[in-house]
Amino acid sequence: MTEKILARASGRDFVQPGDEIEARPDFVISYDFPGYTDVFFREAREEFGVERVDTPERFVLFIDHMVPAATPKEEELHKGTRSWGAEQGVPVHERRGIGHQVSAELGYATPGAFVVHFDGHVSQLGAFGTYAFGARKGVLEAYVSPTLALAVPPTVKIIITGALRPGVMARDVFHHLVRVMGPSSCAFRAVELAGPVIDAMEIEGRQTICGQAMFLGANTMLVAPDARTLAYTKGRAKLDLAPVYPDEDAVYERVVTVDVSDLEPIIVIPPSPANTRNLQDHLGIEVHSGYLGSCASGRLEDLRIAAEVLRGRQVKAGFQLHVVPTSQAIMAQAAREGLIETLVEAGAFVSSPSCDYCYGRIATMADGQRAVSTGTLNTPGRMGSVDSEIYICNAAVVAASAIEGRIADPRSYLPGDTA
Amino acid sequence: MKLPNLRGRVAWVFDEDDYDIDRIVGVRNIKITDVKELAALAMADRDPNFASSVRRGDLLIGGRNFGYGHPHYPAMRAMRHLGIAGVVAESFAPGFFRGEISMGFPLITCPGILANVQRGDELEVDYSTDRVRCINHGTSLPTLPLSSAERRTLEAGGLIPYLKHRLGRSTGVAP
Numbered sequence: 001m002t003e004k005i006l007a008r009a010s011g012r013d014f015v016q017p018g019d020e021i022e023a024r025p026d027f028v029i030s031y032d033f034p035g036y037t038d039v040f041f042r043e044a045r046e047e048f049g050v051e052r053v054d055t056p057e058r059f060v061l062f063i064d065h066m067v068p069a070a071t072p073k074e075e076e077l078h079k080g081t082r083s084w085g086a087e088q089g090v091p092v093h094e095r096r097g098i099g100h101q102v103s104a105e106l107g108y109a110t111p112g113a114f115v116v117h118f119d120g121h122v123s124q125l126g127a128f129g130t131y132a133f134g135a136r137k138g139v140l141e142a143y144v145s146p147t148l149a150l151a152v153p154p155t156v157k158i159i160i161t162g163a164l165r166p167g168v169m170a171r172d173v174f175h176h177l178v179r180v181m182g183p184s185s186c187a188f189r190a191v192e193l194a195g196p197v198i199d200a201m202e203i204e205g206r207q208t209i210c211g212q213a214m215f216l217g218a219n220t221m222l223v224a225p226d227a228r229t230l231a232y233t234k235g236r237a238k239l240d241l242a243p244v245y246p247d248e249d250a251v252y253e254r255v256v257t258v259d260v261s262d263l264e265p266i267i268v269i270p271p272s273p274a275n276t277r278n279l280q281d282h283l284g285i286e287v288h289s290g291y292l293g294s295c296a297s298g299r300l301e302d303l304r305i306a307a308e309v310l311r312g313r314q315v316k317a318g319f320q321l322h323v324v325p326t327s328q329a330i331m332a333q334a335a336r337e338g339l340i341e342t343l344v345e346a347g348a349f350v351s352s353p354s355c356d357y358c359y360g361r362i363a364t365m366a367d368g369q370r371a372v373s374t375g376t377l378n379t380p381g382r383m384g385s386v387d388s389e390i391y392i393c394n395a396a397v398v399a400a401s402a403i404e405g406r407i408a409d410p411r412s413y414l415p416g417d418t419a
Numbered sequence: 420m421k422l423p424n425l426r427g428r429v430a431w432v433f434d435e436d437d438y439d440i441d442r443i444v445g446v447r448n449i450k451i452t453d454v455k456e457l458a459a460l461a462m463a464d465r466d467p468n469f470a471s472s473v474r475r476g477d478l479l480i481g482g483r484n485f486g487y488g489h490p491h492y493p494a495m496r497a498m499r500h501l502g503i504a505g506v507v508a509e510s511f512a513p514g515f516f517r518g519e520i521s522m523g524f525p526l527i528t529c530p531g532i533l534a535n536v537q538r539g540d541e542l543e544v545d546y547s548t549d550r551v552r553c554i555n556h557g558t559s560l561p562t563l564p565l566s567s568a569e570r571r572t573l574e575a576g577g578l579i580p581y582l583k584h585r586l587g588r589s590t591g592v593a594p
Contacts, residue, residue, distance in 0.1 A: 020566055035452075035492065047579050048586065120514050136518030137492075138578060145586055149568040183437050184484035188513050217484060219513055274437045274487065379439050379488050381446025 001222050002155050002190040004244045005131040009114035010147075017154040017253070022147035026113040026239055028053075028139065029122060029132075031062040031099045031355075032081035036118050040143045041084045048144040055146070056089040060108060062099030063092065065355045070362075097327025097353035100124050100211060100295040105329055107236035111225040111243035116142050121295050121376065124211030126222035127203055128229055129243055131190070133220040153219050154253035156186050159195035162261030167411040169305070169394040170205030171297055171374065172266045173197065174212045179266070179276035180258055187217035189253065192246060197260055198223055203232055204299040211296050212376070215273045267407065268392035270378045279397060285407045287391070288369045290398040291383070293324030293351075294358045297374035302395035303334045307342040309399035309413040315347035316405035321398070322363050323348045348402070360384045372401045422574050425504050425525060425544040427476035429536050431462060431469070433508075438481060439488035440495070440515065449491045457497035473501040478542055481508030482533055486515020495519055507532050507544065507551055507562075520569050523577030527551060528563040535560060 007015045009023035030037050044050040053059055061081055069075035078094070085092035096102045100121050103109055111129035115122065120134030135141070141148045158181075160173060191213060198206060206223050213221035223229070225243040265279040292298060292306055303325060315321045323343050325331035331353065334340050344350055356362045358375040365371060365384030371391065373383065378390035393401075396410035403413070441449055444460045451457050462469035479498065485508040495503075505525030509532060519526055527544050529551045536542065541554040544562070552559045565573070575581035 020568060043579065048583065134514060136490075136514055136521065138517050138521040140521075140578060141582055144582060151566045151568075183487060184510060184512070187484065187510060188516075214512070214514055215487075217487075217512060272437055272439060272487065377489055379441060379446055381441075386445060386447050 001129065001192055001224060001244050001246050002131055003152060005112055005114050006152050008112070015152045017152050019152045020149065021152060022149050023114055024147045025116045025142050026058060026110065026241075027108045027115045028059045028142045029062070029099065029103055029108060029115060029117045030139070031064050031119070032077055033065055034077055036137070037061065038077060038080055040140050041080070043140060044143045050144050053088055053090065053143055059088070059090040060103070060106075061085050061090060061092045062102060063094035064097065064099045064102075064353070066361065067095060067354045067356065095328070095352070097325075097329065098295045098298075098355055101207070101299070101326040101330070104128060104207065105236070105327060107233065107238040109233065110237040110239045110241055111229060111233055112241040113239055116148060120214040121211045123213040123218070123220040124207045124295065126210040126213070126220050127206035128233055129222055129225040131220060131222060134214070153188055153190045155190045155192050156218075157192045157194060157252040157255045159255065159257045160193070160197035160260055161195050161257055162197060162259040163200070164197060164260060165263065167396055167409075167414055168260070168263050168265055169301070169396065170201060170208040171394040172263060173260055174209045174215075175266045175268050175273075175276040175392070176260065176263055177258060178215055178274060181216060181256060183215060183272075183274035184217040186213075189218050191216065191218045191221040192252070193221055193223050195257070199226065202301060203228055204301050207299070208296055265394060265397055265409070265411075267397065268378055270389045270391065271380045273377060273392065279393065279407070279409060282391070282407055283409060285391070286370065286405065287319075287372050287401050287407055289320040289322070289363065289365060289371045290402045291322050291324070291357050291363065291371060291373040291375055292395050292398045293322065293326065294375045295326060295355070296376050297395055298324055298326035299330055300333060302374065303330070303339045303343070304337070305396045305410070305414075306399040307339040308415070309396055309410050310346035310348070310403065311342050313346055313403050313413070315402045319402050319405050320363065321348045321402040322357055323350045324357050325353055327353050358383075372398045372407060374398055422546040422570060424546055425476070425478065425542075427478045427504055427542065428474065429480050429538050429540045429542060430473045430477035430503060432480040432533070432536065432538050433485065434482055434533060436483040437487040438485050440486050440490050441488065443494035444497055449493045451493065454496050454500045457493050458500040461494070461497040461501060470501055473503060475502035476504045477502060478544070479503055479506045480532055480536055481506055481511070483509040484512050485510070486512040488512075490515035490518060492518065492522070495522070495524055499524060505544065507542065509533055520572055521578035523573060523575070523580075525573055529560050530563075531560050
C-alpha cells in the first residue's frame with residue numbers, strides 16, 4: 001500500500017523500499033505550536049521568499065493545544081495562526097477537537113492520500129488507508145516546496161488474530177505489540193495492520209492503534225480500507241482518489257502474526273511507553289488522578305465503556321477524573337447517548353476537547369502524585385512534576401481506578417463478566 | 420561539498436535503550452527557550468560538572484532507539500551550545516533522527532558502539548568510509564550510510580540551507 005501511495009505522490013509508476021523520492025503531499029496538516037508553525041510561517045517568507053504556499057487548499061491548521069489560552073502569549077500565537085490562515089487561504093479549525101481526529105472527521109483522511117504533519121501521531125490517519133507521517137521540523141519543506149524528499153520505507157505486516165476478551169481494548173492491543181515486537185522493532189518502517197481482529201474492530205480502535213505507530217519505531221501504520229472505512233469516508237473525503245489496497249502478492253520485509261485471544265488488559269508503567277505489563281500485576285497501586293482523553297483514546301468507545309463502569313457509581317472522594325472527548329462531534333454524540341450525564345453524575349470532570357491534559361499544561365500533577373492515563377506518553381514530568389508518575393492503560397481501567405483510587409481491574413464492573 | 424569527519428571525545432554514554440532525550444534537560448525544563456539556560460541544565464542532575472567538561476567537537480553515545488518518546492528540540496540545542504558535534508548510537512528513533520538531521524546535527528548509526536567505547540574515549544567519525552574509529556583502542560566499526568537527502572542536508576548545515584540550494588535560492592552554500 002505504502003509503495004502505491006508514494007508512487008502516485010511522486011509521479012512514478014512504481015517505487016520500492018529504499019528509493020529516494022520527492023513526493024507531493026496531498027495534505028499538509030499542522031497544529032499551531034510555538035517553535036513550529038510560527039517558525040514555519042516566518043521562515044517560509046523570510047528565508048525562502050514564499051509569500052503564498054503552493055495550492056493552499058492542501059494545507060490545514062488546527063488550534064487544539066493551549067485551548068483555551070491561559071496567557072496572552074498563547075493567545076498571540078493563535079492570533080498569528082488565524083491571520084496567516086486568512087491571508088494564505090488556509091483553513092484554520094479551532095475548538096473542534098484534537099486535530100488528528102478532526103482531520104478524519106473533515107475528510108483529510110482520504111483513503112490512498114499522502115499526508116504530512118510535524119507531529120507523528122498523525123499516523124492515525126492510516127486507519128483510513130492514508131499514508132500519514134510526522135516529519136518533525138522537516139515539514140518546513142512542504143511549506144516552501146511542492147514536494148518533500150523521503151526514502152520509501154520497507155513495510156512490516158502485522159496480522160492480529162484471535163478475538164478480544166471483554167474489557168480488552170485497541171489500546172491494549174497496541175501496547176501488547178510493543179511488548180512482543182519491541183519498541184524499535186519497526187524502526188523506519190511502514191506497518192500494514194491486518195487480520196480478523198482488525199477486520200472486526202471499529203474505526204476508532206484502528207485510529208487508536210495507528211496513532212501510536214511511533215512507539216514501535218514505525219514511520220506510520222496503515223489499514224487497508226474496508227466497507228467500514230468507505231462508509232466513514234463517503235461524503236467526507238477531500239479528494240476523489242481510488243482507495244489503495246495491498247496486492248495479493250505484495251512483498252513485505254517481514255510478516256508478524258500476533259494472537260490476542262489470551263490478551264489481558266495491560267498497563268504501561270513509567271518511565272517509558274516501552275514498558276508494557278499485565279494490569280493484573282500492578283493492581284492496587286494508589287493513584288490520585290485519571291485522564292481519559294487524547295488523540296489516542298477519548299473516542300466514543302472509550303467514553304461508552306467508562307460510562308458503563310461508572311454508571312451508578314462514584315469516583316472516590318479526592319480522586320481527580322478528567323474526561324476529555326477527543327472532538328466536539330464525539331462530545332455531542334456522547335451527550336446524545338447520555339454518556340456525559342453518567343460520567344458527570346459519577347463525579348468526573350468533563351472538559352471540552354483540548355490537547356492540554358496530555359502534556360500537563362492543565363490538570364498538572366504535583367510531586368509524588370500518580371495518574372492512570374489514556375494519554376500518549378508516560379515520561380516523568382509529562383503531566384506535571386518530574387516526581388509524578390503516569391500509568392498508561394485503557395479507558396475502562398481509568399474509570400475503574402477512579403472508583404477505587406488505586407489501579408483497578410474494570411472487568412468486575414462490566415456486566416456479564418466474572419473476572 | 421564533502422561532509423567533514425568528526426573527531427572528539429565521548430562526553431557521555433547513554434547506555435539505556437529507548438532513551439527519552441527530554442530527560443537531558445529534564446521534562447520540566449523543555450519549555451525554556453534560552454539556550455544558555457538549557458545548556459547549564461544539560462545532564463546537571465547526573466553530573467553537575469557536565470556542562471563545563473564538554474569540549475567543542477565532543478560526541479555523545481547512545482543505545483538502541485535513542486530519542487524514543489516525543490523528542491523535543493531543547494535537549495540537542497543545549498548540547499550543540501555546549502559544543503557537542505553529534506551523536507553516535509546503536510540506533511535512533513525515526514522522529515528524533517529526522518528532526519535533528521533537519522537541524523544539521525550529525526547522527527551516526529553505529530551498531531556495536533556501546534560495547535566499544537567509554538566516556539572520555541577519542542572517536543573519529545569517517546564519512547568517506549562510513550566507519551567510526553576509536554582512537555584509544557584502535558578499533559573501528561561500520562556505520563549505516565545516510566540517504567542522499569540526509570547527507571546533503573548535513574553538508575548544507577541543515578534543512579533551510581539545503582532547501583534553499585535545492586530550490587535554486589542558493590545563498591552560496593555548496594551542494
